[in-house]
Amino acid sequence: MLFFGKKTLDKKSGREKEEIKKPSNKKVSTKTLSGFMELLPAEQIVFNKMFDTIREAYELFGFIPLDTPILERAEVLLAKAGGETEKQIYQFKKGDTDLAMRFDLTVPLARFVAENWRELAFPFKRYAMGKVYRGERAQAGRFREFYQCDIDVIGDEKLDIRFDAEIPSIIYTIFNKLGFDKFTIQINNRKLFNSLFSGLGVSEKSAKIMQSIDRLEKIGAEKVEEELSELKLTKDVIEQILNFINLKGSNSKILQGLKDLSIENDEFKKGIEELEMVVNLIQQFGVPESNFRIDLTIARGLDYYTGTVYETRLDEYPEIGSVCSGGRYDNLASQYTDKKLPGVGISIGLTRLFDQLKKKEVIKTGSATLTQVLIIPMTENPELSIELASVLRENGIATEIYFTQDKMKKRLGYADKLGIPYTVIIGEDEIIKDVYTLKDMITGEQKELKREELLEKMRKGF
């Protein structure tokens, strides 16, 4: 807590003079800004569990934690940004310095690797989980402050394609541990699009073509064809694009279909080869066939990814869109260094994911606390209560003592309201008779236990 009195410099003593500001009666509104998520305890606990699950999985796969500042020099964060991106960024001046709040975790990673690459071992595998900021126009489901949970594998000059195949096994592990079984990791390779368009002589229009294709699911094939016509593409070109994106079915069928297109272009062939390798390795990683598939319409942005790209959809909630996306890029940090740093990574937008799952009532909140045992001392001297609490805590059991002198009903009401599973009442009678009551707040079951039995039970951690 900073000191809140107004400080002014006392000219005589050179020290600060205090003028205590009187509290005014007018109350300040306590609403948070729109687009900023703030959770009540029961929800925060679930959110943290999801956060910890993701973190544990990232660590299990050998990723190293990195925590970069939220505030950076604007020049650093804007080195590559422009247009809409720049408008979204929270930017301001403090003194003479132009500052900006980070809008993703990739730009700070690029800056970090460029700055510290001599210190790092490559491939550099880092995870980062923190808040990022985008001052978007407020709309339902959009956040201005939100958590991103990222991993990236960065190579020095080169990065083996096999790392691309490991990523889906990480996605699989995470969504599995989050309690989902019906989800699909969609995989594509940007080399296919890129070379297809250059082969057809429509590279310049590739951005717009991809925009149409990206919306295939939303607007349907007919509308896509219509939009492509508007771009003044020839019938033949449109046909070839549609032949490509219409390749559907099992992964092996799509791969065969791609080969059957007989497109004589090295990059296209390379794209097929990479896609095939990734898909085959994914199976070795133990990801079930039902949880991943090639989807040739997945593009992921326009100028950034250069190889494998990923999106992840919850099969039962397709309207949420992709919950985990990413891909392979050729060069992470060209704005900061001449070092060539290829990488592959993914990002989970946890705030949005949590919010969407909450709205769909997929998220079940439980207790509004992590406390497992509430000890209720009924005597003036809480010595035994404190002793019990200490034993429990030494055994890793989160424990509270209800010190406030309230009526029993209110004390038990506290445990009820928070959802604390066990209470122990410790009064004069209990101490004299050496019998204590352990109450299971869920079943209502009560057990009378002697002091040593109670301690023993608690030492065992139930």
Added chain:
Amino acid sequence: MLFFGKKTLDKKSGREKEEIKKPSNKKVSTKTLSGFMELLPAEQIVFNKMFDTIREAYELFGFIPLDTPILERAEVLLAKAGGETEKQIYQFKKGDTDLAMRFDLTVPLARFVAENWRELAFPFKRYAMGKVYRGERAQAGRFREFYQCDIDVIGDEKLDIRFDAEIPSIIYTIFNKLGFDKFTIQINNRKLFNSLFSGLGVSEKSAKIMQSIDRLEKIGAEKVEEELSELKLTKDVIEQILNFINLKGSNSKILQGLKDLSIENDEFKKGIEELEMVVNLIQQFGVPESNFRIDLTIARGLDYYTGTVYETRLDEYPEIGSVCSGGRYDNLASQYTDKKLPGVGISIGLTRLFDQLKKKEVIKTGSATLTQVLIIPMTENPELSIELASVLRENGIATEIYFTQDKMKKRLGYADKLGIPYTVIIGEDEIIKDVYTLKDMITGEQKELKREELLEKMRKGF
């Protein structure tokens, strides 16, 4: 990753038009702002361990997580601030909204409790651990972005004094788990100062008197006396103040000394009573006598705390100052609500603590990764490597596969540089002979194991 191309609205189609910005050759500086800590992996890992230790202790004592926005309406954060505080705050406008970055975790807590008190169970015990921002003039050891790790117990209208006694046991648990045994929790009660000054008729000068007393350790008793004279206090008043702050020795001796002052003032007596109660209970909580003591010079700010106050010092590094401070206050959120919300809390400034311990070389960094096993596939098909990695990960062992086709020396060098404790090499020979080599990278010891032995060993988690 946001899209980086400049977007402009294409008037004809109504859709966005892409102009890909060419990367310039001029590189942007990759330095972070001064006052913003960014750690390399080996340090980040230690930092995170400290963070997790604090979090676990907070949860063990029944505190509930709360995560408030970093950015709030300026009006909310500045409701009580003024003067120097206000100057330090990062404030800016986005559109029509005046925004500010939080400068502590207490103000957002006050706002949260005022907004949600109907939803909460009281006493509301919350922990919050996150970054806060103060645009102070840059100086050694001062941070502009830093982690605070706070707990507070908030009562609705009342809060039992026994909660004050539980706080030092939390501090003790944390610093113990952080590996310290020589530290002292210093305890005082602000009622003593407050009533002493009012009894002596010098309340108006209390702020300045406390400033002098606060610097007792720094400037010495003689200089304090001199400064008090400058405040035009009578000899008698100065003597009584010095009698008070000179009470030293064991806790019981100080308590006796306070009683012997025979100050006939209800608040002073209440202060002694509270202090005595807290000190006695602390012992019941199992905090050794060597780790806490009454220190009547501890004041902690000027207008905020109203009862028990705490500071914590590492005995071997007194120059670091207090590493965990806090206290009891009468009313958390008067600027937001008419509800009376007394509370008691502490804060650990983790960024500064880490930085100071690092400079004193107390912090020993180990591995630059959390990975325990590096699997090195020497065959084109990494199937067995992937299988082993999966088994290890299922057993909770952080594992990496070195997919890059480098020379063996470089691969082992990667494990060496990061400090990965074990490597397993899997080549053609190994697969044919069904014998694999598990190398302990620290002792250099190598064990030849059959596939099943290796898997068995790994399933057991070493």
